[in-house]
Amino acid sequence: MRQGEVDVRAVAAQAERVSAARGLPFLRPVTVGLAEERELRSLARAEARQDAGRSAARARLLSHLSLLPAGSDAGAARQAILESQPAGFYLAGADRLQLVRRPTVRGEILEVAGAFTGRDLVFGEIVGHELAHALQDQHFGLERPPSDPPSQDAELAWAALVEGDALLASFALGPGALFFDEEGFLRFAAKNAPALGEDLPAFEEERFKFPYLSGGNFALFLRRRGGTEALDRAFERPPLSSAEILAPERYLSGAAPRLPDLDGIDYGVFPLTPAIFETLGVFGIQFLVDTPDPQALAASWVGDRAALLDAPAGDRTAVLWVSDWTTPAAAVAVFDGLAMRLERRMGPPTEAEAERLAWTRPEGTLRLEVSGERVVWLDDSAGDDGYGLWNAAYRAPARALSSPIFKKPEGEPMAVSDAVRAEPSAAPASPGPEPLLRLAGEGAEASFQSVLDVRFRQAELDGSSGATVAALKARLRGHITRAIDLGLAVQLECNGIDDLLEDAYLSFSPVSPQLLYLGNFRAGRFRVPFAFERGLAEELRMLGWLSLPERELAPDRRAGMGYQLDLSRYRVPLRLDLGLHEGEPAGAGQGPLFAARFSLEPLRLRAGLFVRAGLGVLYERNHQADSGERRPLLAVAADAGLGLHPFSLEAEALWFDRAAGGGAEAHGFSVTAGVELLPEFMRVLFRYAELSLPGSALRREYGLGAHLFYFGQRFRLSYFLLAPRASSQPEAFYHQVSFQAVL
Incomplete structure (x- = not known):
């Protein structure tokens, strides 16, 4: 994925390699699309709801067998993994591969890392795996x-x-x-x-x-x-x-497992009702025996079956587990391994014979016995009343396990170049406008997702090239901020409403306390009163912010609003940011302040080559000069970037005009060079900047820093050591450390 959309050529190249490695041609085109994390969560929740009853019964059974802690919700934990781990998934039977968008802090972590590496750091390696699933599905069928x-x-x-x-x-x-x-x-x-x-x-x-x-x-x-x-x-x-x-x-060898037929026992005579039947297999049994040897267990295992049984009145629960082995010696070895594990957990047995053990405790009696090639485990809250059930388990015959008959899917081989296609970006047109609010299914469903951004700053900027115009004015006025920012992005979902509130950001600075709120409204796939075209509205963000005064520390009162428009997913490499500030900033201007920024990336190749350019403009009608006079201020920032993996070079030029009313021009530039030393993990950068301000000496600044990434770009630690040089100031260093995490 590049710049927020699927790179079809890159996916097709991977499809060709996977097809050659697997020795199978594609039979049908595979559609590759982008899915929001909410879609992945919805799939995981739907699967969890569909299997909720069986999952709860299975957890009870496994906890009685000491494979799970009592009361554990393994289904919820497994759902959390399914929601958080995959970067992509294949939908069986649909010839569809979905790549999952992951949230990033201000879009910086993955955007910058992708620019330096020249490839997609999240999705590139997962695509081949999912394309292999597509081949399996087309030739053999994955839904059985x-x-x-x-x-x-x-x-x-x-x-x-x-x-x-x-x-x-x-x-x-x-x-x-x-x-x-x-x-x-x-x-x-x-x-x-x-x-x-x-x-x-x-x-x-x-x-x-x-x-x-x-x-x-x-x-x-x-x-x-x-x-x-x-x-x-x-x-x-x-x-x-x-x-x-x-x-x-x-x-x-072709030998099929033979499972003890616990399913065929008439439990009504006890009286008990089966809640679930399960086969532990060698995978599960290795967790039950002491000093397990999976290879030996696999060689001697014939089959096993477990049952969770409940009395209709709810006053009795029994767990019955029967396993068969190839020889009596193999069965005795498993019996001994089970006994050692049970003794370590519950102490010595209350009854002990050569081939029969029992542990009596307040919650019931657990009996373990071996006879011939069969081992029986019965944990019954009714205690001695379980002997009838015990005998039924010993008499249960073994039944061969059979698999469904395989039916080969139909299809003809096709050229790999035609095997991949991108999902259309915009939603298909509907007969008419859809309602803004539509509740479907079980009603509204809310969920929250957090992005944490914690950083300490002691610098004019955060060390990156291509500074945003919103920070340009503070930089030119020589402000150095020390702040600890805590950012929290909250995403609210409802059926029928997409991203009603996508993120909110709260920032606090002990030097200049302010409350910064960014509300991001996205219209999703519905028409809105502003009459934006369907799909276009998904790329438009509306922002609002508020700065509040705090005594003498920051007598700054300002409100503002802005818009962001990103057209990259429509193959137009343009991003536009507009902002309008209104208020009474401390020591600055009065009235509106307008800021705009344009970003253009006309070239990005798979070889890691990219070219990027940006232009920012800031205009304030009543800027307060050093003399106290108020006059217009115009500031311009231009930046450009060039990269060829693993190297990158970015430059920024700053200029502003205070000539109106007797002021003077000021200008400056910065150059940042970087190299990726460890792929996807460490990047080293060198920065040089010059800034010429009216009435002061030329100021130069050198900086050396590094970015460290962890766990698939979810964590980033940055450090910069900067050294300003000016004739009017003593030599000094200052540090800049920032930490960003996506939770």
């Missing part, structure tokens, strides 16, 4: 009916095949290929994968990583054995258990 009986372990195995295959197909497009081969990268990722969230239980976190890490090893094993054709055959006959992912030789 569940196994019979339904098994979450089978769903995990299917996800491992899908994600592992996509990971290999797109591996050469990412930075890992510069340092590792595929096997080395998977080993490195398994050891160094970051935590996904503090609130996510370890079991759920590892389950989230399993399709990528273990799935990658499974896909690599198949490809080494039989090339990409072996992967094709795996989609036609997919693995049905995590055991087959962990031990691929087992998958090649």
Whole structure:
């Protein structure tokens, strides 16, 4: 993505590489569009609502088995990951790839970083992975009916095949290929994968990583054995258990899992009602046994089934889990591993025999027994009344797990150049104006999203080239500010209203206290009374601000409004900012102050070359000069940028005229050169500036600084050491440190 829109040529180039790596042609065009974060959140919430009942029952079952903490909301934690992690996603069955826009602090973090690197830092490497999913969907279909009986372990195995295959197909497009081969990268990722969230239980976190890490090893094993054709055959006959992912030789043997048929027990005679049936698989069992060996478990596992059972009156709950193994010795090894883990959690058993253990506690009795190749776990709040259920579990036959019949999708190979197309920017025309407010479905839904900006400044500006005109006047008057700013962007969503209040900004300075409020109204896809064309209104921002006085420190009272118009998504490389200030600024002017800025970027190439230019104008009718007289003031700032990755050069020229009424001209310029030392992580900049003010010596300023980026540009730490030089002032240094974070 470049300048807020999809770079179709870049995506098509990635599609060609992925198609060649996977050995499959595209059969239908893939539409690539941009999605706001609210769309990703809506998808995650819809999935969570659809699966809410099953997710709650599953959490209860897993907590009884000590896989999840009691009362944990794994569904909410998993939803949070789905909302925050992906930079893109593929919609199965729709031939559609969506890239997710991420909020940035004032648009600076990703915009500047993208300019220096000459490529998209957020979306570039994820596109190849999602295009691989598009190939899978077109050739094999990603939406499959569940196994019979339904098994979450089978769903995990299917996800491992899908994600592992996509990971290999797109591996050469990412930075890992510069340092590792595929096997080395998977080993490195398994050891160094970051935590996904503090609130996510370890079991759920590892389950989230399993399709990528273990799935990658499974896909690599198949490809080494039989090339990409072996992967094709795996989609036609997919693995049905995590055991087959962990031990691929087992998958090649063709032996299907055989699950204890707990689903067929008549629970009404106890009386109990099943809330959920589940298969833990080797992935889940390894968290239950002491000193687990996943490879040994995978080699000896035949099948398992767990059930959460509730009494109709709500006075009894039982968890039944039965697992079968290839030999009695393998079953005893699992029994011993379970017993060691239970003793560590609950102490010595209250009943102990060679092949039977029991723990009696206030909430019920947990019994564990091994007989032949079968291990039975029963945790029943009814205590000894559970023996009938125990016997039914031992007598339950094993049932082979079967997968749905594969039906190959239809389609003809097409040229890669035609395989990618961009989603139209503007919404399609409708028969007539739509209502401004429309509540649909369950009604209005509100959500909030925060962007935190905390910085300490001791400089005229924030150290960047191309200063905005809003800061130009303070700079020319020689003001040095010391401020701690706290910015909070709040996004409000409602069904039928897009971004009614997109952001609000609150700034406080201990030297010149002020309250700055920026309200950003966007009309979304609806017509508004100003009669802006549909789609154009989405690019227009309306801003308002207010500055309040605070005793003698800042007798500054000013209000203003402004507009911002960005046409880059319409392939017009132009941005326009207009501002009108009205009030009584301290020691400055009275009446209106007009500021305008134009930004133009006519050239940006995939090779990392860019050319950018900007022009700013500031006019104040009644500026207060040093003599106390009031006269017009006109100031102009022009800036230009040139970059060829990893180098960049930006320059800015300042000029203002106070000739009217006896004043004099002043002028200055600055040059900033930068080089990216560590891709996506560290950039070093050198700055030189000269400023000539009437009645004072020429002032020169040198600066050396660095920007550090963390976690995909979400955090930026900047430091500048600046040294002003002037004949009328002693030599001195001042520091500038800023920190920005997107939460």
